[in-house]
Amino acid sequence: MKIVYFTHSLASCWNHGNAHFLRGVLRELIRRGHAVSVYEPQGAWSLQNLLADHGEGGLDAYRAAYPELSSTAFGPRFDLAEALDGADLVIVHEWNEPALVARIGEARARGGRFTLLFHDTHHRAVSDPDAIRAFDLSGYDGVLAFGETLAEVYRRWGWKGRVFVWHEAADIALFHPPAAERQRDGLVWIGNWGDGERTAELEEFLLAPGQDAGLSLDVFGVRYPDEAKALLARYGARYRGWLPNARAPEVFGRALATVHVPRRFYVDLLPGIPTIRVFEALACGVPLVSAPWSDAEGLFRPGEDFLVAEDGAQMRACLNRLAADADLRASLVRSGLETIRARHTCAHRAEELLAIAARLGAAELVGETA
DSSP states (O other): OEEEEEOOOOOTTTTTTTTHHHHHHHHHHTTOOOOEEOOOOOOOOOHHHHHHHHOOGGHHHHHOOTTTTEEEEEEOOOOOHHHHHEEEEEESSSSSSSHHHHHHHHHHHHOOOEEEEEEEEESSSSHHHHHTTOOTTTTEEEEEEEHHHHHHHIIIIIITSSEEEOOOOOOOSSSSSSSSSSOOOOEEEEOOOSTTHHHHHHHHIIIIIHHHHHHEEEEEEEEEOOHHHHHHHHOEEEEEOOOOOGGGHHHHTOOOOOOOOTTTHHHTSSSSSSOOOHHHHHTTTOOEEESOOOOOOOOOOOHHHHHHHHSSHHHHHHHHHHHHHHHHHHHHHHHHHHHHHHHHHHHHHHHHHHHHIIIIIHHHHHTTTO
């Protein structure tokens, strides 16, 4: 089957979390013999920021980890018909321009012989619904939503029966425990500051408990303004800057534990959708403690795969327990790995995608290879 994916960027994961999952699932589809083509706009915001901060060297980790992946950058004179020629399945990510989303939908509506899906991995459907409603999806066959609560939004918008829950997952070819264990020390947190919508939560569930537990803390991410860096410094945390996602396993592999601090949208308005870092951290075998978050879809086993802290005091207690109890750490690692490998790998998601394509009418194509 020929699969075409339109992304914001495959090459850059600078403030672009979808690239994490996309790389892993496309690699799995290629491994199964499917032909995969990826298109991204010239001058993509994420890639431009990465290059401005780190130059071409910022792409080295991605290129080394995913030699089988590549993408084509398109400009104003982009030949869409050529890109779609021979496609069986076309997926368009929501971080694309509305004009492009509409053009692809029009090509499908004019008789394009491919299944067309819109892929939503963000909270804008609830935080800025007009931005999503600006997309003309009338020519699309279905929507891929990265959580049940987001899928329900699309059902209310008239997509009942044509919206499919397609969670993110861990690329376990890259995200796995280190081959040889070493002494683990301190906490690590990998996440972007964003617009400061979880500043209070980061202070309550990461910075203060980490300091109180006497654990060193390394923080990786981008979009940290001066006031954020000053806050980290007040708690003795070390700000390490941007981390290529392909290097995250080695960082997780050195840490005693990590912490999940969800954005407020995924607590209040889209409960049940974890950040991809939960999948990746558990796949790497690092003990995890989560701030309050409802696993509404039963993706994990809270208390077994990771600990849950309802407030800062509980977080401090959890971190103290982890630091003192090697058996507890080992138990969490075993359970977390078991759940990821049984349910939440990119191989699982590739199979789910092929099943969705079959359900939407591409059954005769799903079993074919390039």
